[in-house]
Amino acid sequence: MVVFEDRWDAGRALTARLAFLRAQDVVVLGLPRGGVPVASVVAESLDAPLDVIVVRKLGVPFQPELAMGAIGEGGVRVLDRMLLARARVTEEELAAVEARERAVLDARVERLRRGRPRVDLHGRVAVVVDDGIATGATARVACRVARQLGAERVVLAVPVAPAQTLRELPEADAVVCVSAPQRFRAVGAHYVDFSPTTDDEVVALLEQADRRARAAGTGDAAGAGDDPASHPGSATDEDVVVPAGRVSIEGHLRLPARATGVVVFAHGSGSSRHSRRNRYVADVLHEAGLGTLLLDLLTTEEEGDRAAVFDIPLLADRLGSATDWLARRPDTASCAIGYFGASTGAGAALWAAAEPGAHIAAVVSRGGRPDLAGPRLAAVRAPTLLVVGGADRAVLALNRRARESLTGCTSELAVVPGATHLFEEPGTLAEAAALARDWFVAHLGVASSATTRRSTS
Structure with missing residues (x-):
């Protein structure tokens, strides 16, 4: 079959x-x-x-x-x-x-x-x-x-x-x-x-x-007379293999023409590049002119190991390897880098962003576990947005406590009303994606060193 x-x-x-x-x-x-x-x-x-x-x-x-x-x-x-x-x-x-x-x-x-x-x-x-x-x-x-x-x-x-x-x-x-x-x-x-x-x-x-269709000038799009230059096509849209120490991890890289920022997706389950939710968010970011790298941080053999899913240092190390790989590519070497983390990937993203010498422009967590970064949170300098569903009460409490530890960066907690952990309710995933898009658009040009903190919750 x-x-x-x-x-x-x-x-x-x-x-x-x-x-x-x-x-x-x-x-x-x-x-x-x-x-x-x-x-x-x-x-x-x-x-x-x-x-x-x-x-x-x-x-x-x-x-x-x-x-x-x-x-x-x-x-x-x-x-x-x-x-x-x-x-x-x-x-x-x-x-x-x-x-x-x-x-x-x-x-x-x-x-x-x-x-x-x-x-x-x-x-x-x-x-x-x-x-x-x-x-x-x-x-x-x-x-x-x-x-x-x-x-x-x-x-x-x-x-x-x-x-x-x-x-x-x-x-x-x-x-x-x-x-x-x-x-x-x-x-x-x-x-x-x-x-x-x-x-x-x-x-x-x-x-x-x-x-x-507008970019191609086919006339099969609403408002087909718009300026095609305002809708640049993809310069890169390909499956990639990223070296990460003794293993190689798989991903999908998509870059619009003249990209100045790339968002790397981190998810602890190992299925980031196949996740329909991550793909939806990636499409929203791409339409805003941002590049995206959807990664499987774990190999096929590892993703069935529950311990590996929660091995935040391992996931963060793989994320760092992917960031170094982007820095070596001619088409992404000059791009600002952001991290988008879901579930345990959020903890890994913040752990990696806290590494000495990490030049991460922004971090967004969606329904994530930033608390898993533990003592590393205070060392994060990248502006960080925590997006949590209002009905995801246990994770919301964990995010609120984690945010109190983000003392070295600008941070916000955005609560999506009525959303549960997977943002499956009508309109909630779209709202989360829009919040992530706006955060990355605002911060991926120049990484902020501000330490002020404000809340939207």
Whole structure:
């Protein structure tokens, strides 16, 4: 059975099957929410615009789970006339259901697009992407909606689907699938990380694609007449291997053109470069003009060792090695360096920032354990922001005590109301990312030596 690390890994695997579309006029359409991360990888690889295709089921009035049709944007409506006749649904009942679902659809489109216009499909190849399909009902409707919106050809692309379902998709001109098992359990069974995708993540991916389209001057972005120079493309976007003593650690380096600052991500579990939360924050920082290095501070063999996860000196030493590695690269040697730490990575970031001769411009901890840096906290000179969820009471108390020990630097404690430890509540991760972005933008130009302290809590 093919298993994907996460939706981005699935997108890379799917992209390899879609190379035949590179020279064609393609628009990639992700099905919200889970299909959009997969679609974003496909769109970037094909250098194609990214959009969402939002559909809503029209349920029979007395049996809502039974679909009598579906609707999409632009007034598109797909109906099962035979079912309507058998169920004796009147035009008035149909109109009432459609009006209710149309309001829901319009609200969701507005929430995801934030006023950006829909990408025109007329005469183009629409590639409808989801993170996997089971029955195929939603995908089939999406294909029909894409065609009614003007697509000349419709390609359905998914990482995984039952073999039987793939044989029953006449709405698509072509179907591309990475894995089609005969015995299919569930889409999520084919992923290591199948965490829910949030509306905030969908919005961020659409905005990122919008900026890419503006920079390329394709005209497939809202406000396409903006100055492309204000949206510089990436100079570097690659997987890297960083020497760290007797081992090598893996990471992903992304640098915008003319980057002046790089934020290194530290997470004690060893999964920083695959973490969807870290990737989301990294995208927000990148859009602000900052480079990012997502690191796996532990090797594959080490990350299963609970003692290694809490070995703050080891994690800090690996972080220092990565910082030295950046100082030796021609494209990052002159960049100011910041640390973004989560969980035990926050303790490691502050430990490393306290090392003699460490020239770290700023540190941000998200839901972290800065207390694990212990006596090293007083030696930290980098401006430090501690971001904690208001509902994460135990960690909030630890952060408050740790902040009292940050006597040698500017520090702030920002509390995100209603957020728990993983910032899974709607809007909370976006707020945490915005706080981190603003802190790094303010401090990565010149490292501060100020010792004043102020609080936002």
